[in-house]
Amino acid sequence: MRTIDAEQARLMRARTQGIGGGLRGASVADVMDRAFAVQAQDASAAALGLRARAAGLTAEAVTRAADVERSVVRGWFMRGTLYLVSASDLRWLTRLLGPIFLKLSVRRYRELGLDDGALAHAEHLITSALATEGPLTRAELAERLAGAGLDPRGQVPFHLVRRCALLGQICHGPTRDDGEATFVLLDDWLPADDRPTLEAGSAAVELARRYLAAHAPAALEDFTTWSGLPAAMAHRAWKALADAEETVECEVAGQPCALPTERAAETPEPSLDVRLLPAYDNYLVGYRTRALSVAAPHERRVWPGGGQIRPTVTVDGLACATWSRRNGGRTVLLTPFGDLPDDVLTGIAAEEADIARFLGTGPYGGDREHNHRLTERL
Structure with a gap:
Protein backbone atom coordinates (compact mmCIF):
# COMPACT_ATOMS: atom_id res chain seq x y z
CA MET A 1 0.00 0.00 0.00
CA ARG A 2 1.36 3.39 -0.98
CA THR A 3 2.07 5.91 1.78
CA ILE A 4 1.45 9.54 0.74
CA ASP A 5 2.85 12.34 2.87
CA ALA A 6 0.76 15.37 3.81
CA GLU A 7 2.27 17.69 1.19
CA GLN A 8 1.78 15.19 -1.63
CA ALA A 9 -1.79 14.49 -0.56
CA ARG A 10 -2.56 18.20 -0.46
CA LEU A 11 -1.07 18.76 -3.91
CA MET A 12 -3.12 15.88 -5.28
CA ARG A 13 -6.33 17.21 -3.72
CA ALA A 14 -5.68 20.72 -5.03
CA ARG A 15 -5.22 19.35 -8.55
CA THR A 16 -8.39 17.26 -8.44
CA GLN A 17 -10.37 20.31 -7.33
CA GLY A 18 -8.84 22.44 -10.08
CA ILE A 19 -7.16 24.87 -7.67
CA GLY A 20 -3.57 23.64 -8.04
CA GLY A 21 -0.99 22.51 -10.52
CA GLY A 22 -1.90 25.33 -12.88
CA LEU A 23 -5.14 23.58 -13.84
CA ARG A 24 -8.00 25.85 -14.86
CA GLY A 25 -11.12 25.11 -16.85
CA ALA A 26 -12.13 27.03 -19.96
CA SER A 27 -15.85 27.20 -19.13
CA VAL A 28 -18.48 26.52 -16.49
CA ALA A 29 -18.90 23.03 -17.97
CA ASP A 30 -15.16 22.35 -17.69
CA VAL A 31 -15.14 23.33 -14.03
CA MET A 32 -18.20 21.24 -13.24
CA ASP A 33 -16.72 18.21 -15.01
CA ARG A 34 -13.76 18.37 -12.63
CA ALA A 35 -15.35 19.60 -9.39
CA PHE A 36 -18.67 17.70 -9.80
CA ALA A 37 -20.53 20.03 -7.41
CA VAL A 38 -19.87 23.56 -6.15
CA GLN A 39 -20.94 24.59 -2.67
CA ALA A 40 -23.74 27.15 -3.09
CA GLN A 41 -25.36 28.18 0.19
CA ASP A 42 -24.19 31.61 -0.95
CA ALA A 43 -24.83 32.04 -4.68
CA SER A 44 -22.18 34.74 -5.01
CA ALA A 45 -19.59 32.48 -3.38
CA ALA A 46 -20.52 29.69 -5.79
CA ALA A 47 -19.89 31.99 -8.75
CA LEU A 48 -16.51 33.00 -7.31
CA GLY A 49 -15.72 29.33 -6.72
CA LEU A 50 -16.23 28.71 -10.43
CA ARG A 51 -13.98 31.68 -11.24
CA ALA A 52 -11.20 30.36 -9.01
CA ARG A 53 -11.16 27.14 -11.06
CA ALA A 54 -11.33 28.71 -14.52
CA ALA A 55 -9.42 30.97 -16.87
CA GLY A 56 -11.22 33.94 -18.39
CA LEU A 57 -14.64 33.08 -16.97
CA THR A 58 -17.07 35.98 -16.38
CA ALA A 59 -19.98 36.45 -14.00
CA GLU A 60 -22.16 36.90 -17.07
CA ALA A 61 -21.12 33.44 -18.33
CA VAL A 62 -22.07 31.90 -14.97
CA THR A 63 -25.47 33.59 -15.10
CA ARG A 64 -25.97 32.46 -18.69
CA ALA A 65 -25.12 28.84 -17.82
CA ALA A 66 -27.68 28.81 -14.99
CA ASP A 67 -30.47 30.99 -16.37
CA VAL A 68 -30.31 30.64 -20.16
CA GLU A 69 -28.46 27.46 -21.10
CA ARG A 70 -29.80 25.71 -17.97
CA SER A 71 -26.67 23.55 -17.90
CA VAL A 72 -26.17 24.01 -14.15
CA VAL A 73 -28.81 24.07 -11.41
CA ARG A 74 -28.69 25.07 -7.77
CA GLY A 75 -30.41 22.75 -5.32
CA TRP A 76 -30.31 20.79 -2.05
CA PHE A 77 -28.06 17.78 -2.45
CA MET A 78 -25.15 16.54 -0.31
CA ARG A 79 -25.90 16.83 3.42
CA GLY A 80 -29.18 18.44 2.40
CA THR A 81 -27.37 21.72 1.69
CA LEU A 82 -27.29 23.89 -1.42
CA TYR A 83 -24.92 22.98 -4.23
CA LEU A 84 -24.55 23.93 -7.86
CA VAL A 85 -24.52 20.78 -10.02
CA SER A 86 -24.68 19.98 -13.70
CA ALA A 87 -28.28 19.74 -14.89
CA SER A 88 -27.58 16.20 -16.10
CA ASP A 89 -26.83 15.16 -12.50
CA LEU A 90 -29.84 16.75 -10.81
CA ARG A 91 -32.40 13.98 -11.18
CA TRP A 92 -30.33 10.99 -10.06
CA LEU A 93 -28.90 12.98 -7.15
CA THR A 94 -32.40 13.98 -6.07
CA ARG A 95 -33.68 10.41 -6.31
CA LEU A 96 -30.77 9.23 -4.16
CA LEU A 97 -30.52 12.00 -1.59
CA GLY A 98 -34.05 13.42 -1.45
CA PRO A 99 -35.60 10.52 0.51
CA ILE A 100 -32.72 10.56 3.00
CA PHE A 101 -33.09 14.22 3.89
CA LEU A 102 -36.88 14.15 3.78
CA LYS A 103 -36.78 11.44 6.43
CA LEU A 104 -34.35 13.46 8.52
CA SER A 105 -36.66 16.50 8.23
CA VAL A 106 -39.78 14.83 9.67
CA ARG A 107 -39.06 15.96 13.21
CA ARG A 108 -38.51 19.56 12.06
CA TYR A 109 -41.81 19.52 10.16
CA ARG A 110 -43.59 18.45 13.33
CA GLU A 111 -41.86 21.17 15.34
CA LEU A 112 -43.20 23.69 12.83
CA GLY A 113 -46.72 22.32 13.19
CA LEU A 114 -46.75 20.71 9.75
CA ASP A 115 -48.59 17.39 9.75
CA ASP A 116 -48.99 15.15 6.70
CA GLY A 117 -52.11 16.99 5.57
CA ALA A 118 -50.45 20.39 5.76
CA LEU A 119 -47.39 19.12 3.88
CA ALA A 120 -49.50 17.66 1.08
CA HIS A 121 -51.59 20.83 0.87
CA ALA A 122 -48.48 23.02 0.67
CA GLU A 123 -46.97 20.81 -2.03
CA HIS A 124 -50.13 21.22 -4.11
CA LEU A 125 -50.19 25.00 -3.59
CA ILE A 126 -46.54 25.47 -4.52
CA THR A 127 -46.61 23.28 -7.62
CA SER A 128 -49.93 24.75 -8.81
CA ALA A 129 -48.66 28.31 -8.38
CA LEU A 130 -45.51 27.56 -10.34
CA ALA A 131 -47.48 25.79 -13.06
CA THR A 132 -49.79 28.77 -13.60
CA GLU A 133 -47.57 31.74 -12.77
CA GLY A 134 -44.09 30.66 -13.79
CA PRO A 135 -40.93 31.44 -11.78
CA LEU A 136 -41.69 32.71 -8.27
CA THR A 137 -39.46 33.71 -5.37
CA ARG A 138 -39.72 32.14 -1.95
CA ALA A 139 -41.41 35.30 -0.67
CA GLU A 140 -43.98 35.10 -3.44
CA LEU A 141 -44.61 31.44 -2.69
CA ALA A 142 -45.00 32.35 1.00
CA GLU A 143 -47.79 34.75 -0.01
CA ARG A 144 -49.58 31.92 -1.82
CA LEU A 145 -49.20 29.71 1.25
CA ALA A 146 -50.50 32.45 3.53
CA GLY A 147 -53.59 32.81 1.34
CA ALA A 148 -54.36 29.17 2.10
CA GLY A 149 -53.91 29.54 5.83
CA LEU A 150 -50.32 28.32 6.18
CA ASP A 151 -47.89 30.34 8.28
CA PRO A 152 -45.80 32.52 5.91
CA ARG A 153 -43.36 33.54 8.64
CA GLY A 154 -40.14 32.11 9.98
CA GLN A 155 -38.80 28.81 8.64
CA VAL A 156 -42.09 27.39 7.36
CA PRO A 157 -41.85 28.63 3.73
CA PHE A 158 -38.21 27.58 3.50
CA HIS A 159 -38.91 24.03 4.62
CA LEU A 160 -41.98 23.69 2.40
CA VAL A 161 -40.10 24.88 -0.70
CA ARG A 162 -37.10 22.71 0.14
CA ARG A 163 -39.39 19.71 0.62
CA CYS A 164 -40.83 20.14 -2.88
CA ALA A 165 -37.29 20.27 -4.27
CA LEU A 166 -36.25 17.13 -2.36
CA LEU A 167 -39.33 15.41 -3.76
CA GLY A 168 -38.15 16.26 -7.28
CA GLN A 169 -41.14 18.51 -7.97
CA ILE A 170 -39.37 21.86 -8.29
CA CYS A 171 -35.90 23.35 -8.70
CA HIS A 172 -34.18 26.71 -8.71
CA GLY A 173 -34.96 28.74 -11.81
CA PRO A 174 -33.66 32.07 -13.14
CA THR A 175 -32.31 34.67 -10.75
CA ARG A 176 -34.06 38.04 -10.85
CA ASP A 177 -32.11 41.19 -11.63
CA ASP A 178 -32.32 42.17 -7.95
CA GLY A 179 -30.54 38.94 -7.00
CA GLU A 180 -33.63 37.06 -5.77
CA ALA A 181 -33.67 33.34 -6.53
CA THR A 182 -36.79 31.94 -8.13
CA PHE A 183 -38.26 28.45 -8.28
CA VAL A 184 -39.82 26.58 -11.19
CA LEU A 185 -41.35 23.19 -11.86
CA LEU A 186 -38.47 20.81 -12.52
CA ASP A 187 -40.14 19.21 -15.53
CA ASP A 188 -40.78 22.64 -17.06
CA TRP A 189 -37.20 23.79 -16.54
CA LEU A 190 -35.19 20.74 -17.58
CA PRO A 191 -35.80 18.14 -20.28
CA ALA A 192 -36.76 14.63 -19.24
CA ASP A 193 -33.87 12.30 -18.48
CA ASP A 194 -34.04 9.29 -20.79
CA ARG A 195 -31.13 7.49 -19.13
CA PRO A 196 -31.89 4.32 -17.14
CA THR A 197 -32.90 5.10 -13.57
CA LEU A 198 -30.23 4.12 -11.07
CA GLU A 199 -31.43 2.22 -8.02
CA ALA A 200 -30.21 3.64 -4.70
CA GLY A 201 -27.22 1.33 -4.29
CA SER A 202 -25.89 2.01 -7.79
CA ALA A 203 -26.49 5.74 -7.38
CA ALA A 204 -24.50 5.72 -4.12
CA VAL A 205 -21.63 4.00 -5.92
CA GLU A 206 -21.76 6.65 -8.64
CA LEU A 207 -21.70 9.37 -5.99
CA ALA A 208 -18.63 7.79 -4.37
CA ARG A 209 -16.98 7.53 -7.79
CA ARG A 210 -17.64 11.19 -8.56
CA TYR A 211 -16.53 12.25 -5.09
CA LEU A 212 -13.16 10.55 -5.45
CA ALA A 213 -12.66 11.95 -8.94
CA ALA A 214 -12.95 15.43 -7.43
CA HIS A 215 -11.42 14.94 -3.95
CA ALA A 216 -8.98 12.00 -3.82
CA PRO A 217 -6.99 10.95 -1.93
CA ALA A 218 -9.78 10.71 0.60
CA ALA A 219 -11.07 8.41 3.31
CA LEU A 220 -14.42 6.70 3.69
CA GLU A 221 -15.10 9.04 6.63
CA ASP A 222 -14.53 12.02 4.34
CA PHE A 223 -17.05 10.71 1.82
CA THR A 224 -19.62 9.90 4.49
CA THR A 225 -19.33 13.36 6.05
CA TRP A 226 -19.42 15.17 2.70
CA SER A 227 -22.32 13.22 1.22
CA GLY A 228 -24.61 12.87 4.24
CA LEU A 229 -25.37 9.27 3.22
CA PRO A 230 -26.14 6.80 6.00
CA ALA A 231 -22.84 5.23 7.12
CA ALA A 232 -23.79 1.72 5.98
CA MET A 233 -24.78 2.90 2.49
CA ALA A 234 -21.59 4.95 2.15
CA HIS A 235 -19.49 1.97 3.25
CA ARG A 236 -21.13 -0.35 0.71
CA ALA A 237 -20.56 2.15 -2.10
CA TRP A 238 -16.92 2.65 -1.10
CA LYS A 239 -16.32 -1.10 -0.93
CA ALA A 240 -18.00 -1.64 -4.30
CA LEU A 241 -15.45 0.63 -5.99
CA ALA A 242 -12.58 -1.22 -4.32
CA ASP A 243 -14.02 -4.64 -5.20
CA ALA A 244 -14.34 -3.55 -8.84
CA GLU A 245 -10.68 -2.43 -8.72
CA GLU A 246 -11.71 1.12 -9.59
CA THR A 247 -9.77 2.35 -6.55
CA VAL A 248 -6.54 1.49 -4.78
CA GLU A 249 -5.82 1.90 -1.09
CA CYS A 250 -3.22 4.33 0.17
CA GLU A 251 -2.31 5.83 3.51
CA VAL A 252 -2.36 9.55 4.32
CA ALA A 253 -1.26 10.72 7.77
CA GLY A 254 -1.81 7.23 9.14
CA GLN A 255 -5.36 6.98 7.76
CA PRO A 256 -6.46 4.53 5.06
CA CYS A 257 -7.61 6.43 1.98
CA ALA A 258 -8.58 5.64 -1.60
CA LEU A 259 -7.37 6.82 -4.99
CA PRO A 260 -8.87 6.15 -8.43
CA THR A 261 -6.75 3.34 -9.88
CA GLU A 262 -5.60 5.41 -12.84
CA ARG A 263 -4.05 7.91 -10.42
CA ALA A 264 -2.23 5.36 -8.26
CA ALA A 265 1.25 6.55 -9.29
CA GLU A 266 0.49 10.29 -9.40
CA THR A 267 3.27 12.45 -7.91
CA PRO A 268 2.53 16.15 -8.41
CA GLU A 269 5.16 18.80 -7.78
CA PRO A 270 4.68 22.16 -6.03
CA SER A 271 3.92 24.90 -8.54
CA LEU A 272 3.28 27.95 -6.33
CA ASP A 273 -0.31 28.09 -7.59
Whole structure:
Protein backbone atom coordinates (compact mmCIF):
# COMPACT_ATOMS: atom_id res chain seq x y z
CA MET A 1 0.00 0.00 0.00
CA ARG A 2 1.36 3.39 -0.98
CA THR A 3 2.07 5.91 1.78
CA ILE A 4 1.45 9.54 0.74
CA ASP A 5 2.85 12.34 2.87
CA ALA A 6 0.76 15.37 3.81
CA GLU A 7 2.27 17.69 1.19
CA GLN A 8 1.78 15.19 -1.63
CA ALA A 9 -1.79 14.49 -0.56
CA ARG A 10 -2.56 18.20 -0.46
CA LEU A 11 -1.07 18.76 -3.91
CA MET A 12 -3.12 15.88 -5.28
CA ARG A 13 -6.33 17.21 -3.72
CA ALA A 14 -5.68 20.72 -5.03
CA ARG A 15 -5.22 19.35 -8.55
CA THR A 16 -8.39 17.26 -8.44
CA GLN A 17 -10.37 20.31 -7.33
CA GLY A 18 -8.84 22.44 -10.08
CA ILE A 19 -7.16 24.87 -7.67
CA GLY A 20 -3.57 23.64 -8.04
CA GLY A 21 -0.99 22.51 -10.52
CA GLY A 22 -1.90 25.33 -12.88
CA LEU A 23 -5.14 23.58 -13.84
CA ARG A 24 -8.00 25.85 -14.86
CA GLY A 25 -11.12 25.11 -16.85
CA ALA A 26 -12.13 27.03 -19.96
CA SER A 27 -15.85 27.20 -19.13
CA VAL A 28 -18.48 26.52 -16.49
CA ALA A 29 -18.90 23.03 -17.97
CA ASP A 30 -15.16 22.35 -17.69
CA VAL A 31 -15.14 23.33 -14.03
CA MET A 32 -18.20 21.24 -13.24
CA ASP A 33 -16.72 18.21 -15.01
CA ARG A 34 -13.76 18.37 -12.63
CA ALA A 35 -15.35 19.60 -9.39
CA PHE A 36 -18.67 17.70 -9.80
CA ALA A 37 -20.53 20.03 -7.41
CA VAL A 38 -19.87 23.56 -6.15
CA GLN A 39 -20.94 24.59 -2.67
CA ALA A 40 -23.74 27.15 -3.09
CA GLN A 41 -25.36 28.18 0.19
CA ASP A 42 -24.19 31.61 -0.95
CA ALA A 43 -24.83 32.04 -4.68
CA SER A 44 -22.18 34.74 -5.01
CA ALA A 45 -19.59 32.48 -3.38
CA ALA A 46 -20.52 29.69 -5.79
CA ALA A 47 -19.89 31.99 -8.75
CA LEU A 48 -16.51 33.00 -7.31
CA GLY A 49 -15.72 29.33 -6.72
CA LEU A 50 -16.23 28.71 -10.43
CA ARG A 51 -13.98 31.68 -11.24
CA ALA A 52 -11.20 30.36 -9.01
CA ARG A 53 -11.16 27.14 -11.06
CA ALA A 54 -11.33 28.71 -14.52
CA ALA A 55 -9.42 30.97 -16.87
CA GLY A 56 -11.22 33.94 -18.39
CA LEU A 57 -14.64 33.08 -16.97
CA THR A 58 -17.07 35.98 -16.38
CA ALA A 59 -19.98 36.45 -14.00
CA GLU A 60 -22.16 36.90 -17.07
CA ALA A 61 -21.12 33.44 -18.33
CA VAL A 62 -22.07 31.90 -14.97
CA THR A 63 -25.47 33.59 -15.10
CA ARG A 64 -25.97 32.46 -18.69
CA ALA A 65 -25.12 28.84 -17.82
CA ALA A 66 -27.68 28.81 -14.99
CA ASP A 67 -30.47 30.99 -16.37
CA VAL A 68 -30.31 30.64 -20.16
CA GLU A 69 -28.46 27.46 -21.10
CA ARG A 70 -29.80 25.71 -17.97
CA SER A 71 -26.67 23.55 -17.90
CA VAL A 72 -26.17 24.01 -14.15
CA VAL A 73 -28.81 24.07 -11.41
CA ARG A 74 -28.69 25.07 -7.77
CA GLY A 75 -30.41 22.75 -5.32
CA TRP A 76 -30.31 20.79 -2.05
CA PHE A 77 -28.06 17.78 -2.45
CA MET A 78 -25.15 16.54 -0.31
CA ARG A 79 -25.90 16.83 3.42
CA GLY A 80 -29.18 18.44 2.40
CA THR A 81 -27.37 21.72 1.69
CA LEU A 82 -27.29 23.89 -1.42
CA TYR A 83 -24.92 22.98 -4.23
CA LEU A 84 -24.55 23.93 -7.86
CA VAL A 85 -24.52 20.78 -10.02
CA SER A 86 -24.68 19.98 -13.70
CA ALA A 87 -28.28 19.74 -14.89
CA SER A 88 -27.58 16.20 -16.10
CA ASP A 89 -26.83 15.16 -12.50
CA LEU A 90 -29.84 16.75 -10.81
CA ARG A 91 -32.40 13.98 -11.18
CA TRP A 92 -30.33 10.99 -10.06
CA LEU A 93 -28.90 12.98 -7.15
CA THR A 94 -32.40 13.98 -6.07
CA ARG A 95 -33.68 10.41 -6.31
CA LEU A 96 -30.77 9.23 -4.16
CA LEU A 97 -30.52 12.00 -1.59
CA GLY A 98 -34.05 13.42 -1.45
CA PRO A 99 -35.60 10.52 0.51
CA ILE A 100 -32.72 10.56 3.00
CA PHE A 101 -33.09 14.22 3.89
CA LEU A 102 -36.88 14.15 3.78
CA LYS A 103 -36.78 11.44 6.43
CA LEU A 104 -34.35 13.46 8.52
CA SER A 105 -36.66 16.50 8.23
CA VAL A 106 -39.78 14.83 9.67
CA ARG A 107 -39.06 15.96 13.21
CA ARG A 108 -38.51 19.56 12.06
CA TYR A 109 -41.81 19.52 10.16
CA ARG A 110 -43.59 18.45 13.33
CA GLU A 111 -41.86 21.17 15.34
CA LEU A 112 -43.20 23.69 12.83
CA GLY A 113 -46.72 22.32 13.19
CA LEU A 114 -46.75 20.71 9.75
CA ASP A 115 -48.59 17.39 9.75
CA ASP A 116 -48.99 15.15 6.70
CA GLY A 117 -52.11 16.99 5.57
CA ALA A 118 -50.45 20.39 5.76
CA LEU A 119 -47.39 19.12 3.88
CA ALA A 120 -49.50 17.66 1.08
CA HIS A 121 -51.59 20.83 0.87
CA ALA A 122 -48.48 23.02 0.67
CA GLU A 123 -46.97 20.81 -2.03
CA HIS A 124 -50.13 21.22 -4.11
CA LEU A 125 -50.19 25.00 -3.59
CA ILE A 126 -46.54 25.47 -4.52
CA THR A 127 -46.61 23.28 -7.62
CA SER A 128 -49.93 24.75 -8.81
CA ALA A 129 -48.66 28.31 -8.38
CA LEU A 130 -45.51 27.56 -10.34
CA ALA A 131 -47.48 25.79 -13.06
CA THR A 132 -49.79 28.77 -13.60
CA GLU A 133 -47.57 31.74 -12.77
CA GLY A 134 -44.09 30.66 -13.79
CA PRO A 135 -40.93 31.44 -11.78
CA LEU A 136 -41.69 32.71 -8.27
CA THR A 137 -39.46 33.71 -5.37
CA ARG A 138 -39.72 32.14 -1.95
CA ALA A 139 -41.41 35.30 -0.67
CA GLU A 140 -43.98 35.10 -3.44
CA LEU A 141 -44.61 31.44 -2.69
CA ALA A 142 -45.00 32.35 1.00
CA GLU A 143 -47.79 34.75 -0.01
CA ARG A 144 -49.58 31.92 -1.82
CA LEU A 145 -49.20 29.71 1.25
CA ALA A 146 -50.50 32.45 3.53
CA GLY A 147 -53.59 32.81 1.34
CA ALA A 148 -54.36 29.17 2.10
CA GLY A 149 -53.91 29.54 5.83
CA LEU A 150 -50.32 28.32 6.18
CA ASP A 151 -47.89 30.34 8.28
CA PRO A 152 -45.80 32.52 5.91
CA ARG A 153 -43.36 33.54 8.64
CA GLY A 154 -40.14 32.11 9.98
CA GLN A 155 -38.80 28.81 8.64
CA VAL A 156 -42.09 27.39 7.36
CA PRO A 157 -41.85 28.63 3.73
CA PHE A 158 -38.21 27.58 3.50
CA HIS A 159 -38.91 24.03 4.62
CA LEU A 160 -41.98 23.69 2.40
CA VAL A 161 -40.10 24.88 -0.70
CA ARG A 162 -37.10 22.71 0.14
CA ARG A 163 -39.39 19.71 0.62
CA CYS A 164 -40.83 20.14 -2.88
CA ALA A 165 -37.29 20.27 -4.27
CA LEU A 166 -36.25 17.13 -2.36
CA LEU A 167 -39.33 15.41 -3.76
CA GLY A 168 -38.15 16.26 -7.28
CA GLN A 169 -41.14 18.51 -7.97
CA ILE A 170 -39.37 21.86 -8.29
CA CYS A 171 -35.90 23.35 -8.70
CA HIS A 172 -34.18 26.71 -8.71
CA GLY A 173 -34.96 28.74 -11.81
CA PRO A 174 -33.66 32.07 -13.14
CA THR A 175 -32.31 34.67 -10.75
CA ARG A 176 -34.06 38.04 -10.85
CA ASP A 177 -32.11 41.19 -11.63
CA ASP A 178 -32.32 42.17 -7.95
CA GLY A 179 -30.54 38.94 -7.00
CA GLU A 180 -33.63 37.06 -5.77
CA ALA A 181 -33.67 33.34 -6.53
CA THR A 182 -36.79 31.94 -8.13
CA PHE A 183 -38.26 28.45 -8.28
CA VAL A 184 -39.82 26.58 -11.19
CA LEU A 185 -41.35 23.19 -11.86
CA LEU A 186 -38.47 20.81 -12.52
CA ASP A 187 -40.14 19.21 -15.53
CA ASP A 188 -40.78 22.64 -17.06
CA TRP A 189 -37.20 23.79 -16.54
CA LEU A 190 -35.19 20.74 -17.58
CA PRO A 191 -35.80 18.14 -20.28
CA ALA A 192 -36.76 14.63 -19.24
CA ASP A 193 -33.87 12.30 -18.48
CA ASP A 194 -34.04 9.29 -20.79
CA ARG A 195 -31.13 7.49 -19.13
CA PRO A 196 -31.89 4.32 -17.14
CA THR A 197 -32.90 5.10 -13.57
CA LEU A 198 -30.23 4.12 -11.07
CA GLU A 199 -31.43 2.22 -8.02
CA ALA A 200 -30.21 3.64 -4.70
CA GLY A 201 -27.22 1.33 -4.29
CA SER A 202 -25.89 2.01 -7.79
CA ALA A 203 -26.49 5.74 -7.38
CA ALA A 204 -24.50 5.72 -4.12
CA VAL A 205 -21.63 4.00 -5.92
CA GLU A 206 -21.76 6.65 -8.64
CA LEU A 207 -21.70 9.37 -5.99
CA ALA A 208 -18.63 7.79 -4.37
CA ARG A 209 -16.98 7.53 -7.79
CA ARG A 210 -17.64 11.19 -8.56
CA TYR A 211 -16.53 12.25 -5.09
CA LEU A 212 -13.16 10.55 -5.45
CA ALA A 213 -12.66 11.95 -8.94
CA ALA A 214 -12.95 15.43 -7.43
CA HIS A 215 -11.42 14.94 -3.95
CA ALA A 216 -8.98 12.00 -3.82
CA PRO A 217 -6.99 10.95 -1.93
CA ALA A 218 -9.78 10.71 0.60
CA ALA A 219 -11.07 8.41 3.31
CA LEU A 220 -14.42 6.70 3.69
CA GLU A 221 -15.10 9.04 6.63
CA ASP A 222 -14.53 12.02 4.34
CA PHE A 223 -17.05 10.71 1.82
CA THR A 224 -19.62 9.90 4.49
CA THR A 225 -19.33 13.36 6.05
CA TRP A 226 -19.42 15.17 2.70
CA SER A 227 -22.32 13.22 1.22
CA GLY A 228 -24.61 12.87 4.24
CA LEU A 229 -25.37 9.27 3.22
CA PRO A 230 -26.14 6.80 6.00
CA ALA A 231 -22.84 5.23 7.12
CA ALA A 232 -23.79 1.72 5.98
CA MET A 233 -24.78 2.90 2.49
CA ALA A 234 -21.59 4.95 2.15
CA HIS A 235 -19.49 1.97 3.25
CA ARG A 236 -21.13 -0.35 0.71
CA ALA A 237 -20.56 2.15 -2.10
CA TRP A 238 -16.92 2.65 -1.10
CA LYS A 239 -16.32 -1.10 -0.93
CA ALA A 240 -18.00 -1.64 -4.30
CA LEU A 241 -15.45 0.63 -5.99
CA ALA A 242 -12.58 -1.22 -4.32
CA ASP A 243 -14.02 -4.64 -5.20
CA ALA A 244 -14.34 -3.55 -8.84
CA GLU A 245 -10.68 -2.43 -8.72
CA GLU A 246 -11.71 1.12 -9.59
CA THR A 247 -9.77 2.35 -6.55
CA VAL A 248 -6.54 1.49 -4.78
CA GLU A 249 -5.82 1.90 -1.09
CA CYS A 250 -3.22 4.33 0.17
CA GLU A 251 -2.31 5.83 3.51
CA VAL A 252 -2.36 9.55 4.32
CA ALA A 253 -1.26 10.72 7.77
CA GLY A 254 -1.81 7.23 9.14
CA GLN A 255 -5.36 6.98 7.76
CA PRO A 256 -6.46 4.53 5.06
CA CYS A 257 -7.61 6.43 1.98
CA ALA A 258 -8.58 5.64 -1.60
CA LEU A 259 -7.37 6.82 -4.99
CA PRO A 260 -8.87 6.15 -8.43
CA THR A 261 -6.75 3.34 -9.88
CA GLU A 262 -5.60 5.41 -12.84
CA ARG A 263 -4.05 7.91 -10.42
CA ALA A 264 -2.23 5.36 -8.26
CA ALA A 265 1.25 6.55 -9.29
CA GLU A 266 0.49 10.29 -9.40
CA THR A 267 3.27 12.45 -7.91
CA PRO A 268 2.53 16.15 -8.41
CA GLU A 269 5.16 18.80 -7.78
CA PRO A 270 4.68 22.16 -6.03
CA SER A 271 3.92 24.90 -8.54
CA LEU A 272 3.28 27.95 -6.33
CA ASP A 273 -0.31 28.09 -7.59
CA VAL A 274 -2.14 30.92 -5.81
CA ARG A 275 -5.95 30.98 -5.68
CA LEU A 276 -8.44 33.22 -3.91
CA LEU A 277 -11.17 30.81 -2.83
CA PRO A 278 -14.57 32.14 -1.76
CA ALA A 279 -16.40 31.53 1.49
CA TYR A 280 -17.65 27.95 1.99
CA ASP A 281 -15.46 26.66 -0.83
CA ASN A 282 -15.67 22.96 -1.82
CA TYR A 283 -12.02 22.44 -1.02
CA LEU A 284 -12.58 23.42 2.62
CA VAL A 285 -15.80 21.43 3.19
CA GLY A 286 -15.05 18.29 1.20
CA TYR A 287 -13.34 16.37 4.01
CA ARG A 288 -14.04 15.37 7.60
CA THR A 289 -11.08 17.43 8.83
CA ARG A 290 -9.14 20.35 7.37
CA ALA A 291 -5.74 19.23 8.66
CA LEU A 292 -4.18 19.16 5.19
CA SER A 293 -5.59 22.46 3.93
CA VAL A 294 -5.31 24.76 6.98
CA ALA A 295 -2.56 24.57 9.60
CA ALA A 296 -3.97 23.98 13.09
CA PRO A 297 -2.88 27.38 14.54
CA HIS A 298 -4.94 29.16 11.87
CA GLU A 299 -8.15 27.12 11.90
CA ARG A 300 -10.13 29.70 13.89
CA ARG A 301 -9.22 32.36 11.35
CA VAL A 302 -10.92 30.34 8.63
CA TRP A 303 -13.70 28.82 10.81
CA PRO A 304 -14.50 31.60 13.33
CA GLY A 305 -17.70 29.90 14.51
CA GLY A 306 -21.39 30.30 13.82
CA GLY A 307 -21.14 28.14 10.71
CA GLN A 308 -18.93 30.65 8.91
CA ILE A 309 -16.12 29.62 6.56
CA ARG A 310 -14.17 32.66 5.44
CA PRO A 311 -12.70 33.21 1.97
CA THR A 312 -9.12 31.98 1.89
CA VAL A 313 -5.93 32.42 -0.08
CA THR A 314 -4.34 29.07 -0.90
CA VAL A 315 -0.92 28.28 -2.31
CA ASP A 316 -0.78 24.77 -3.75
CA GLY A 317 -3.82 24.00 -1.62
CA LEU A 318 -2.47 25.32 1.70
CA ALA A 319 -4.29 28.31 3.21
CA CYS A 320 -2.00 31.26 3.97
CA ALA A 321 -4.51 34.10 4.48
CA THR A 322 -8.16 35.08 4.52
CA TRP A 323 -9.57 37.82 2.33
CA SER A 324 -12.66 39.91 1.68
CA ARG A 325 -13.87 42.11 -1.16
CA ARG A 326 -14.03 45.89 -0.97
CA ASN A 327 -15.24 48.61 -3.34
CA GLY A 328 -17.68 46.39 -5.20
CA GLY A 329 -15.05 43.76 -5.91
CA ARG A 330 -12.42 46.15 -7.24
CA THR A 331 -10.02 45.52 -4.33
CA VAL A 332 -9.23 42.76 -1.87
CA LEU A 333 -8.59 43.17 1.85
CA LEU A 334 -6.01 40.60 2.88
CA THR A 335 -5.47 39.13 6.37
CA PRO A 336 -2.31 37.00 6.11
CA PHE A 337 -1.35 34.32 8.63
CA GLY A 338 2.25 35.53 8.50
CA ASP A 339 4.77 37.14 6.19
CA LEU A 340 4.07 36.26 2.57
CA PRO A 341 6.89 35.98 0.01
CA ASP A 342 6.92 38.29 -2.98
CA ASP A 343 5.96 35.58 -5.48
CA VAL A 344 2.85 34.76 -3.43
CA LEU A 345 1.95 38.46 -3.24
CA THR A 346 2.34 38.64 -7.01
CA GLY A 347 -0.05 35.70 -7.38
CA ILE A 348 -2.55 37.36 -5.03
CA ALA A 349 -2.42 40.57 -7.06
CA ALA A 350 -3.13 38.59 -10.24
CA GLU A 351 -6.11 36.89 -8.56
CA GLU A 352 -7.40 40.23 -7.26
CA ALA A 353 -7.30 41.65 -10.80
CA ASP A 354 -9.05 38.55 -12.09
CA ILE A 355 -11.89 38.91 -9.58
CA ALA A 356 -12.42 42.51 -10.75
CA ARG A 357 -12.40 41.31 -14.36
CA PHE A 358 -14.81 38.49 -13.53
CA LEU A 359 -17.26 40.86 -11.89
CA GLY A 360 -16.92 43.42 -14.67
CA THR A 361 -15.49 46.07 -12.37
CA GLY A 362 -12.03 46.19 -13.93
CA PRO A 363 -10.79 47.69 -17.21
CA TYR A 364 -12.22 44.76 -19.21
CA GLY A 365 -15.72 44.89 -17.81
CA GLY A 366 -17.61 44.76 -21.11
CA ASP A 367 -21.31 45.67 -20.78
CA ARG A 368 -21.15 48.10 -17.85
CA GLU A 369 -24.87 48.28 -17.10
CA HIS A 370 -25.33 44.51 -17.18
CA ASN A 371 -22.17 43.83 -15.18
CA HIS A 372 -23.08 46.44 -12.58
CA ARG A 373 -26.24 44.44 -11.81
CA LEU A 374 -24.18 41.26 -11.63
CA THR A 375 -21.70 42.90 -9.26
CA GLU A 376 -24.51 44.04 -6.97
CA ARG A 377 -25.81 40.44 -6.92
CA LEU A 378 -22.37 38.91 -6.35
